[in-house]
Amino acid sequence: MTVFDESERLIWAGRGDAYAASFAKLCAYPVGRLLDAAGVGEGTRVLDVGTGPGTVAAAAVARGARVTAVDREPSMLALAARTAPEAGLRTALLPELPFESGEFDAVVANFVLNHVGRPRAALEELRRVVRAGGRVAVTVWARPPAPGQALLGRAIAAGGAVRPPHLPAGLDPDEDFPRDEAGLGALFAAAGLADGACGTLRWDHRAGREEWWSAPAGGVASSGRLVRAQTPEVRAAIKRCFDRLSVEFADPDGKLRLPHAALLAHGRR
Template sequence: MASWDETVQAYERSFGTLCAGTVDRLLGDLPAGMLLDVGCGTGGLALRARDQGRSVTAVDASPEMVARAREVLGAGHRLVHEDEASAPSARVLEAALPDLPLEAGSVDAVAANFVINHVARPADCVREIARVLRPGGRTGMTIWPPGGGGWTELVGDAFESAQVIALPPARLPRELDFPRSPEGLAGLARGTGLEILVAQELRWEWRIAVEDLLAGIRGGVATPGATYLAQSPAVRARFEEELRRRGRAAAGPEGLLTFASCAVYVLARRRDGR
């Protein structure tokens, strides 16, 4: 079983680079001012925002992710003093949706990059995002659509060849779930009174070395990682051999795999005077 520290390193090396594919769009659409990064992971989005001159509060439920984000940002958990408010600053807190330790109407923007697809109560979490936004503030939210990205075919084929035993699918109760589509995510936002500005799919290419992809899976990241760790040592070894073989065959001249990637994206605004 991978330790959480190993999982953090594995995420940063692998699927963290996939999730970074939407960061430029999110930050480009969100207003200046105080930014809240919910589910900040290892702090990549928060760092980019801080370097752009924004003040940032980043939160994550994992103590290990929080520790790594603090390293990346050089930030602690102290509050920003009033005389520092004009300078870019950052703090990282251990917290999670739908219970954020922030006052209502206290931030100008909220980035929720691949967070809502992981939570147990999606509607409550989007409602909490709306609560902390100032009137006129915006949130940018991304989730994975059904089927995952282009990388899933390669990993799935390697799983099948290695006779990996799949884990039971984890699904929310019907009354809590929502369609993993632009309209489905927009519907959650509308239910909190937010005004929808954009609801669409984002597409980009993810480039990664085979060994970096394998490192993420071996580290227990996401469903593929959990599936890998649930196998016997013999099955794990077969899978690694299959993934390397297939990865080498699919890699480009630079030795990198290139996968078409897609995310559901919603940009929403808290109405003035709400």
């Protein structure tokens, strides 16, 4: 396990409910296209890696697929057990999955490669557990981030947040890859996945202002852990900056309209 992996484990520990109340609806947007890209339908043996609250698993079950779903975080698996009770749930962590080679017809990972310390090794593991001719499909957040994605980061910087030394700044440079269509496509090719394709999804996510703030306030994701590491005075300053900057995205009804962009890639073993 890398330093990045260990940090991610701590970031998400016990955060299932806070995630479900904030970012889960945002991350659900690509689910239908992700399953389409993996060819998931009636009878498909599908593995959902990093299932979180079980959104992808439930959508695959609704298509008639035979679903296995894994996550490392117990609070996420507890949510998934309620969201997708028909799925077989297991505890597992990339890049080592407890399955035989070629066990599944399709493997999907929705916004999971963002959270692993060795993305290529993780993608190679997804390839390993899919059968010959089966498909792997993943989503990751694009960089540079769309304006809605950048809002929290802007507020954190404007509020004077200081990154404590125990929080890693990011992946080891040797493990990172460009978060654009060419970069993710190249990662698929390096992992041995054929017939790869990568596109960009763009959408506006609508959320209440306090709903959106509840994610960092609740310690969700790396931005949340960074906010929680600040002094009370700095946290208050970040919130004031968030309130000021979020006005740029407010609709007449007061809700925020937040532009987002993600990459969706798929390939065949």
